[in-house]
Amino acid sequence: MDAHASVGHAELEIPYNVHPRPDTGVYNAKLGIWLFLASEVMLFGALFSSLILLRTGAETWPRGYEMLNVPLATFNTFILIVSSVTVVMAWSQLRLGNLKWGRIYISATILCALIFLVNKAFEYGHEFREHNFPKTNNFFAIYFTLTGLHGLHIIGGVIVFLYFLGPGAKMWAHDPERFTNRIEVVGLYWHFVDLVWIFLFPVLYLM
Amino acid sequence: MTDPAAAVEPGVDVHEHAGVGDPNAHHHSPEQIRAEMRVYLTVFIGLAVLTAITVGACYGLKLPVHTAIIVALIIASVKGFLVAGFFMHLLSEKKVIYGVLILTVIFFIFLMTLPVSHHANPFGS
Numbered sequence: 001m002d003a004h005a006s007v008g009h010a011e012l013e014i015p016y017n018v019h020p021r022p023d024t025g026v027y028n029a030k031l032g033i034w035l036f037l038a039s040e041v042m043l044f045g046a047l048f049s050s051l052i053l054l055r056t057g058a059e060t061w062p063r064g065y066e067m068l069n070v071p072l073a074t075f076n077t078f079i080l081i082v083s084s085v086t087v088v089m090a091w092s093q094l095r096l097g098n099l100k101w102g103r104i105y106i107s108a109t110i111l112c113a114l115i116f117l118v119n120k121a122f123e124y125g126h127e128f129r130e131h132n133f134p135k136t137n138n139f140f141a142i143y144f145t146l147t148g149l150h151g152l153h154i155i156g157g158v159i160v161f162l163y164f165l166g167p168g169a170k171m172w173a174h175d176p177e178r179f180t181n182r183i184e185v186v187g188l189y190w191h192f193v194d195l196v197w198i199f200l201f202p203v204l205y206l207m
Numbered sequence: 208m209t210d211p212a213a214a215v216e217p218g219v220d221v222h223e224h225a226g227v228g229d230p231n232a233h234h235h236s237p238e239q240i241r242a243e244m245r246v247y248l249t250v251f252i253g254l255a256v257l258t259a260i261t262v263g264a265c266y267g268l269k270l271p272v273h274t275a276i277i278v279a280l281i282i283a284s285v286k287g288f289l290v291a292g293f294f295m296h297l298l299s300e301k302k303v304i305y306g307v308l309i310l311t312v313i314f315f316i317f318l319m320t321l322p323v324s325h326h327a328n329p330f331g332s
Contacts, residue, residue, distance in 0.1 A: 024303045025301035025303060026303060034308070038310070041311050041315055052319065052322040070262065074258065074262050078258060082251070088247050089244060092241075092247070095240050096240055096241075202265065202283050203279070
């Protein structure tokens with residue numbers, strides 16, 4: 001990098017991308033993702049609240065396992081748990097300075113996410129063939145809303161992981177610590193998506 | 208598996224990288240990071256076992272609905288604690304993050320009690 005470019009880079013550098021801010025104790029992106037996740041808690045919380053309202057207000061409510069495919073959802077739960085481990089292993093490998101294994105674990109995470117989405121597509125397809133749509137009844141309305149929103153979050157995560165696997169990985173060459181932090185941040189998001197499913201699964205499928 | 212530390216990219220200092228992301232862990236050695244990775248795998252096994260217990264109890268045994276709700280939510284809470292505590296590092300996080308989450312929990316509890324207040328309202332329709 002020539003001297004002019006180096007000066008330009010220093011002038012444009014965003015502070016506290018790598019090292020913690022003295023007053024918060026965390027780097028800025030980490031505080032940012034937690035604030036975002038707080039808003040996500042309220043988003044899903046509103047829908048869970050709606051589910052409680054619909055269920056407690058209904059004269060009858062079907063048992064989830066009578067309406068939905070529990071074995072497939074159990075397999076998807078396992079897949080999401082695996083993906084949470086692969087994300088945190090990717091971050092750990094990057095902390096060790098090992099980009100190659102970091103990328104392998106990120107790829108494994110993407111694969112898990114795609115398997116989850118394919119299974120979900122099969123599940124939706126089955127429900128549609130059975131003429132179960134969001135308009136059918138309140139159970140399917142809240143089922144499709146919650147799992148659909150969760151699925152959109154999975155798709156969002158896949159897009160971000162693909163970015164870091166492809167063009168975003170260039171950052172490793174000149175700022176590996178910042179790249180590692182970015183994987184931690186997207187990992188926190190991914191764990192939250194897993195966390196939502198941990199509660200969605202029993203609430204919708206098993207109760 | 209090959210030693211990850213031995214496969215470092217040229218020009219990258221492993222020890223400088225150790226602990227990035229965790230403000231308390233800038234001096235974590237590769238050995239400590241590998242120890243954390245073993246913890247992650249243990250947590251994974253715990254999550255898988257708890258999932259199997261939930262499905263076995265609620266789907267296999269076909270528990271009554273009230274029992275199923277209690278069992279499933281207790282196990283889900285334990286699983287949530289494992290994910291948040293270990294994978295999201297909330298067991299050793301900074302005060303500002305705890306502050307954000309405490310505020311979130313307060314509003315979340317308010318959201319969850321809204322349906323209850325609806326049913327308890329004697330003037331409601």
